[in-house]
Amino acid sequence: MSDQAAPLVVVAIVGRPNVGKSTLFNRLVGKRLALVDDQPGVTRDRREGDGRLGDLDFRIVDTAGLEHAADGSLQARMRAGTEAAIAEADVVLFMTDARAGLTADDERFADLVRRSHKPVILLANKAEGRGGATAAYEAYSLGLGDPIPVSSEHGEGLGDLYDALQPHFVIPEEYAEDDEPEEGEEPPLRIAIVGRPNAGKSTLVNRLIGSDRMLTGPEAGITRDSVSVDWEWRGRRIRLVDTAGLRKRARVVDKLEKLSVADAIRSIKFAEVVVLLLDAEVPFEKQDLSIADFVSREGRSIVFGLNKWDLVENRGSALSNAREALDRLLPQIKGAGLATLSAETGEGVDRLMQTVVKAHEVWNKRVPTAAINRWLEATLERHPPPAVSGKRIKIRYATQAKARPPSFVLFGTRTSELPDSYVRYLVNSLRESFDLPGTPIRVNFRAAENPYGKK
Structure with a gap:
C-alpha cells in the first residue's frame, strides 16, 4: 500500500445568491470562515475549508451566487469562478431556497450543473418549520433528483445530507486497507444506543461485541463521549455508537454534561437505527418519551429495548402492558x-x-407509484376529505418522494386546509396498507397538477 494520503473528496456548494450557501459552508467547517449577511452577493471569491460531517472528511468549496449576467461584468467573472469550482468538484451541492420558491435563475443554473455531468445533491434550504418540507418538494421540477430539506442556520437535515454524501466517499484501491468494504459491499449499518443514564447502554454494547470495550458500573453517567465500535453480526457489518445518558434538559447544568448530551444528539442524527434502551421495571418515563419523539422527528428508525428483563416477574402482562403503552403514548411510530x-x-x-x-x-422501503395511487383511490372512497367553507378538498395523485424514512407527496387542490385529523388518517392508512410499522412516515402536499397526467 502507498504511504501517500488519500485525496480528500471535493464538495462544491452552488446556487443563486442568498440561498444560504455560506451558512452551510460555515456549519460544515465548524467555523465562521465565510461572511454571512441577508444582502445577496456577499460571497464573490471561492472559499475553501476542511469540512466534516459525521465520519466524512472532505474539502468544501463555497462559491459566489450564480447570476445571469452580461459578458465581462463582475457578476460574469464571479460566475466563471463558480463554473471552475464545479469542474474541479467531485460532488456538487446545488442549493435552492425553499421559502422563496424556485426562480428562473434556479432553473437556468440547474441546467448548467446538469451539463457538468458531476454527481449532484439537491438541497432545499430554509426548510425549517412545519411547512418547510412541503415547500422543498417544489425543487423536484429541476430534474436533479430528490430534494433534501435542510436548514443551514439550524442544522436540520444534516443526517439526510450525510446519507446522500456517503456513497461518494469510496476510497480508491491504492489507499484502501484490508478491512475496507469491497466494491458492491454494503456499508455498515449505523446503530446508536440511547436512553436515560444507567439504562445499561454500555453494558449492552459490551455484550453485543463480546468484550469489555466500554467502561461500566453502578454509577450513572459514566459514559461521556459517544464512542463508535465496528462489529459484525451474522456476517453483516455494524457500527455501534454508545452514547451518554440523556436527562431532562432542566437537570443538565454541568458544562461537560451539556457537551455529552450534544454529542449523543449528534449521534442520533447520523444513525440509521436508534435503539432506545428502557428499564423494564419502569418503562416509558417522560424522558423516554421525549427521546423517542426527538428520534421520530429526526426521521430515524427506532427500536425499543426493554432491558433488565431478567428482573421482571410477571413477564406476560409486563410485555402486553409495554406494547399497549408504546402504541398509546407514541402513536406517530x-x-x-x-x-x-x-x-x-x-x-x-x-x-x-x-x-x-x-x-x-421498513425504514428503507419503497412502494410503487401505481400501488400508492390504488391505495389513494380506495382511501378517498372510504373516507373523503372534509369540505372546508363549503368547498371540497381534492387529492388527485400521490407518489413516494423518498425512503429513509418513507416520505410521500400528495397532489391536489386546497390541501393546505386539510385538518390534522385527516392527515393522521392518511398516515395510519399508509402504515397499515403498506406494512410500515414503527417507522416515521412523512406526508407532504403540493397544489399542483399530476406531473404524469399529460404523458
Missing part, C-alpha cells in the same frame, strides 16, 4: 419494534438485533 433483553446476562440480545434489522428494512 405505532407498531415500533419492541424487544425484551438483559444486557447483563445476554438474554434476548440476538432477538434485539433481529428487530433492528427488520426496522431498518
